[in-house]
Amino acid sequence: LAKTTQPISxxxxxxxxxxxxxxxxxxxxxxxxxxxxxxxxxxxxxxxxGYKTKVTNEVASLFIPADRKSSTLSLPxxxxxxxxxxxxxxxxYNAGNMLTFGGGTRLMVKP
Amino acid sequence: xxxxxxxxxxxxxxxxxxxxxRCSPRSGDLSVYWYxxxxxxGLQFLIQYYNGEERAKGNILERFxxxxxxxxxxxxxxxxxxxxxxxxYFCASSTNRGEQFFGPGTRLTVL
Numbered sequence: 403l404a405k406t407t408q409p410i411s412x413x414x415x416x417x418x419x420x421x422x423x424x425x426x427x428x429x430x431x432x433x434x435x436x437x438x439x440x441x442x443x444x445x446x447x448x449x450x451x452g453y454k455t456k457v458t459n460e461v462a463s464l465f466i467p468a469d470r471k472s473s474t475l476s477l478p479x480x481x482x483x484x485x486x487x488x489x490x491x492x493x494x495y496n497a498g499n500m501l502t503f504g505g506g507t508r509l510m511v512k513p
Numbered sequence: 514x515x516x517x518x519x520x521x522x523x524x525x526x527x528x529x530x531x532x533x534x535r536c537s538p539r540s541g542d543l544s545v546y547w548y549x550x551x552x553x554x555g556l557q558f559l560i561q562y563y564n565g566e567e568r569a570k571g572n573i574l575e576r577f578x579x580x581x582x583x584x585x586x587x588x589x590x591x592x593x594x595x596x597x598x599x600x601x602y603f604c605a606s607s608t609n610r611g612e613q614f615f616g617p618g619t620r621l622t623v624l
């Protein structure tokens with residue numbers, strides 16, 4: 403499985419756009435990129451998944467450059483409730499292969 | 514609400530004891546995953562079952578075992594418990610799209 407590297411923590415303020423980058427230099431051709439969000443004492447929650455270029459849903463956007471060696475999760479206009487840990491996972495499409503969560507990025511949104 | 518249920522929510526026991534954690538996946542999901550999350554640690558994948566059969570194994574101790582029953586619910590058995598086994602245990606189930614849905618977790622405290 404491709405190893406991922408994310409910043410340990412990030413700080414932001416309410417209303418700002420937050421971009422969290424994940425490095426995955428040895429991503430394989432059939433690997434997808436998936437992001438999860440986890441609040442304290444809760445199970446992770448799926449945010450977004452993509453393979454290349456850009457994916458957008460109601461909560462976030464995912465930018466993937468042509469070489470796919472990194473990806474950026476973009477959270478528009480964050481609020482205090484977006485304070486959480488964000489995990490980047492890389493693996494083949496079927497969920498059974500996306501099992502390594504890593505340490506994640508702890509995002510703190512300040513008022 | 515992810516649709517994945519876990520019982521019990523909390524469990525307090527003593528060292529050397531054995532406990533069973535239960536998970537019911539979302540309706541229609543054939544895969545069940547178990548994860549362990551110690552205080553301020555990332556999610557450690559333990560084991561995956563698909564339609565009753567073991568599909569993948571992670572860092573699961575020999576004192577731990579799991580199974581998935583014909584009705585697709587799963588149980589994680591933890592025996593000869595040690596203080597270090599105190600953690601949140603999450604169960605997740607997946608669709609074919611690669612997204613995992615996590616339950617609320619069982620908080621195990623070993624005294």
